[in-house]
Amino acid sequence: MGVRILEESVERVVATMPVEGNRQSFGLLHGGASLAVGEAVGSWAAVIHASTMGKTAVGVDVSATHHRSAREGLITITATPLQLGRTLTAHEVIITNEGGQRLCTLRITNLLLDRKDSADD
Numbered sequence: 001m002g003v004r005i006l007e008e009s010v011e012r013v014v015a016t017m018p019v020e021g022n023r024q025s026f027g028l029l030h031g032g033a034s035l036a037v038g039e040a041v042g043s044w045a046a047v048i049h050a051s052t053m054g055k056t057a058v059g060v061d062v063s064a065t066h067h068r069s070a071r072e073g074l075i076t077i078t079a080t081p082l083q084l085g086r087t088l089t090a091h092e093v094i095i096t097n098e099g100g101q102r103l104c105t106l107r108i109t110n111l112l113l114d115r116k117d118s119a120d121d
Contacts, residue, residue, distance in 0.1 A: 001017055001021070001022055001033065001036070001037060002017055002018045002020075002021060002022070003015050003016070003017045003037055003040070003041075003077075004016050004017075005044075008044065008045075008048060009048065010045075010048055010049050010052065010081070010084070011080070011081070012045075012078065012079065012080050013041050013042075013044050013045040013048065013078070013079045014076065014077070014078050014079075015037070015041050015076070015077045016074050016075065016076050016077070017033075017037050017074070017075050017077065018073075018074055018075075019070050019071065019072050019073055019074070019075060020072065023071075027071055028069040028070070028071060029069050029070045029071070029075065029103070031064075031066055031069075031104075034064065034066065034075075034095055034103065034104045034106075035062070035064050035104075035106070037075075037077050037095070038062075038064060038077060038079075038093040038095060038104065038106040038108070039059060039062050039093075039106070039108055041077045041078075041079045041093055042059075042062070042079045042091040042093045042106060042108035042110075043057060043059055043108065043110060044079070045079040045080075045081065045089075045091050046059075046089040046091060046108070046110035046112070049081070049084050049089055049112075050089070050110075050112045050113075053086065053112070054114070054115060055112045055113055055114055055115060056112070056113055056114075056115050057089065057110040057111065057112055057113070058110060058111050058113060059108060059109070059110050059111075060088075060109050060110065060111045061107075061108065061109040062106060062107070062108045062109075063106065063107050064104055064105065064106040064107075065104065065105050065106075066103070066104050067102050067103060067104060067105065068101065068102075068103055069103065070097050070103060073097060073098045074098055075095055075096065075097055075098075075103060076095070076096050076097075076098075077093060077094075077095050078093065078094050078095075078096075079091045079092070079093045079108075080092055080094075082107070085112070086112065087111065087112050088109060088110070088111060088112065089109070089110045089112065090107065090108070090109050090110075091107070091108050091110075092105065092106070092107055093105070093106040093107070093108060094106075
């Protein structure tokens with residue numbers, strides 16, 4: 001997918017991804033690619049928070065709204081926390097084009113697990 005992480009902290013994770021190689025048959029950025037990269041970046045943000053408590057994170061819910069698409073260029077994916085708890089996190093993930101226009105808004109919820117419990121399921 002060509003994803004590159006630019007910034008990573010508990011407060012914010014920022015990544016980029018090229019539209020090229022992530023298009024659907026009409027030449028537009030694939031909605032599934034937007035969801036996949038948004039979930040990945042949001043989950044990474046949750047893992048960073050979880051690691052401060054010796055835990056890990058697993059996704060339990062993701063939803064997205066596509067506002068517009070792109071045909072070319074680089075998109076930017078930014079995850080910021082809505083809620084950072086001890087058992088659940090919620091992040092808003094905004095995907096924008098090179099002009100700063102919002103393409104997609106995601107919300108992802110992750111369950112925080114003790115690292116020893118994460119392999120049980």
